Amino acid sequence: HSYYVFTFSVGYSTVALNHVIDFKEKKQEIVKPVSPAELFPSLPIVQGTSKRIKVLTRLTLTVSDPSHCNLLRSTSANIRLYDIIAVFPKTEKLFHIACTTLDVDLVCINVTEKLPFYFRRPPVNMAIDRGIYFELLYTPAIKDSTMRRYTISNAISLMQICKGKNIVISSAAERPLELRGPYDVANLGLLFGLSESEAKAAVSTNCRATMLHGETRKSACGVVYTVKKPRKVEEEETMLPVCKKAKTQA
Amino acid sequence: ELPDGGARPSAAQFKQLVVSALRELHGEVGAALPVDVLTYEEKTLSAILRVVSSGFVKLWSALTLLGFYQNRRCAFRVLQTSPFLLALSGNSRELVLD
Numbered sequence: 031h032s033y034y035v036f037t038f039s040v041g042y043s044t045v046a047l048n049h050v051i052d053f054k055e056k057k058q059e060i061v062k063p064v065s066p067a068e069l070f071p072s073l074p075i076v077q078g079t080s081k082r083i084k085v086l087t088r089l090t091l092t093v094s095d096p097s098h099c100n101l102l103r104s105t106s107a108n109i110r111l112y113d114i115i116a117v118f119p120k121t122e123k124l125f126h127i128a129c130t131t132l133d134v135d136l137v138c139i140n141v142t143e144k145l146p147f148y149f150r151r152p153p154v155n156m157a158i159d160r161g162i163y164f165e166l167l168y169t170p171a172i173k174d175s176t177m178r179r180y181t182i183s184n185a186i187s188l189m190q191i192c193k194g195k196n197i198v199i200s201s202a203a204e205r206p207l208e209l210r211g212p213y214d215v216a217n218l219g220l221l222f223g224l225s226e227s228e229a230k231a232a233v234s235t236n237c238r239a240t241m242l243h244g245e246t247r248k249s250a251c252g253v254v255y256t257v258k259k260p261r262k263v264e265e266e267e268t269m270l271p272v273c274k275k276a277k278t279q280a
Numbered sequence: 281e282l283p284d285g286g287a288r289p290s291a292a293q294f295k296q297l298v299v300s301a302l303r304e305l306h307g308e309v310g311a312a313l314p315v316d317v318l319t320y321e322e323k324t325l326s327a328i329l330r331v332v333s334s335g336f337v338k339l340w341s342a343l344t345l346l347g348f349y350q351n352r353r354c355a356f357r358v359l360q361t362s363p364f365l366l367a368l369s370g371n372s373r374e375l376v377l378d
Contacts, residue, residue, distance in 0.1 A: 173347055175304065214344040214358055221341045 088114040090138060093124050114244040116165060122147035129157035135243045136165045136198065142177050145184050149191040163196045163240050164188060168218055169208050185222035194228040198236045289349070291320040294327060298339075301346040306338050313338060326359075328368065336361075 116136035119125040128137050130153055137157065139145075157164070166185050188197075199215050199222075201208065210218075212233050219229025289297060295317050303311035313335040320327040331339045343356040360368050 168345075178305075178345065208347075208355070210344050210355070211357060213361075214340070214356075217337060217340045218344060220337050 088116060090116045090118055092118045092120070093128075094120040096124065096127065113248070114240060115247070120146070122150075125149075126153045129153035129160075129162060133247060134162065135240050135247065136163050138165045138167070139184060139188055143180060145187070149188060151191055154192050158192065158196045161196075161239070161243050163198045163236055163243075164192065165198045165200055166222070167201065168199055168210070168215060169201045173208075182222065189223040194224045196236065197224065197228070197232045198240060199232045200237075288322050288325060290322065291317060294320055297346075297349055298329065298343070301342040302339065305342040305345055310338055310342060315339060328365075333363070 114136065115134045116138050117128045117132060117134045118138040118140070119128045120140075125137070125147065128134060154164075166181070166188070168181065197219070199219055201210065201215070216229045216233045219232045220226065222229075224232060295315070298315055298317070299311050302313055302315070306313075314332060315335075316330040318328040318330055329339070340358060340361070343358065346354070346356055348354065362368055
């Protein structure tokens with residue numbers, strides 16, 4: 031688990047606290063997230079508005095084995111308490127599974143070492159259609175220069191495949207000093223090869239879309255929609271007037 | 281920002297810090313970028329920098345990614361950017377939205 035202490039004067043309006051679960055160790059249990067109200071008794075006000083900062087909870091699962099993904103499908107009550115769920119795939123097969131079938135909001139892209147697999151276009155396009163976002167971290171780039179190189183090279187290869195869509199840049203900061211302002215992070219997006227509007231979206235609109243994706247995942251368990259059956263030809267209508275009723279499909 | 285209560289850099293050391301940040305991220309070409317420190321306040325550790333518009337992205341990204349000053353942890357916070365000096369008198373990020 032990693033808990034953060036933030037400096038809110040930098041200008042963010044929503045913050046997510048991350049819990050990392052690594053499945054290599056045995057018997058990992060998903061614990062209930064610490065409620066934000068316990069950590070911060072009074073949340074400071076966002077710079078420039080009169081509203082308070084929202085704090086969300088987020089879970090990151092490091093998967094290196096397909097059996098770990100079964101946890102996501104289980105009805106463990108603790109998973110539902112997290113607002114955002116992210117998965118960190120370690121192999122190409124898991125990346126494919128995460129993009130196509132897993133019920134997550136974010137797919138983390140490793141920035142601290144050379145990617146063991148290359149991105150391919152089909153799973154990335156499917157993820158974009160499903161509304162899943164790819165996440166890049168920028169704090170390793172501040173700490174170490176080799177990680178800086180890996181961050182930039184992995185980010186650029188991701189950009190080439192996904193053309194800059196559905197990207198979220200976030201910080202894995204453990205100290206308030208490692209946090210950077212939102213405009214600074216948007217500028218880093220330019221370094222990774224995004225256009226200016228895409229870079230700004232990576233910090234603002236895409237993050238908000240991820241939050242909403244998490245909320246819909248929490249709330250919707252099934253969808254009911256009604257379809258109006260098209261009206262039949264005239265002579266059939268006189269013969270069977272009962273068929274004119276609109277049918278509902280559940 | 282330098283949180284530990286050590287010695288604060290002077291103006292010349294500050295300029296050298298900026299140039300070394302550029303060199304770390306963008307190499308010799310980055311370090312050759314002409315950057316001017318227009319003002320520097322040692323008490324608040326804040327400064328106004330001037331750079332060619334073509335080198336703006338490089339300078340900003342180099343400052344963002346800088347983590348250490350003489351083995352001490354530090355952070356650069358960019359408060360305002362603008363092509364005109366007069367615009368720096370009012371911070372647009374402080375404007376209140378309703």
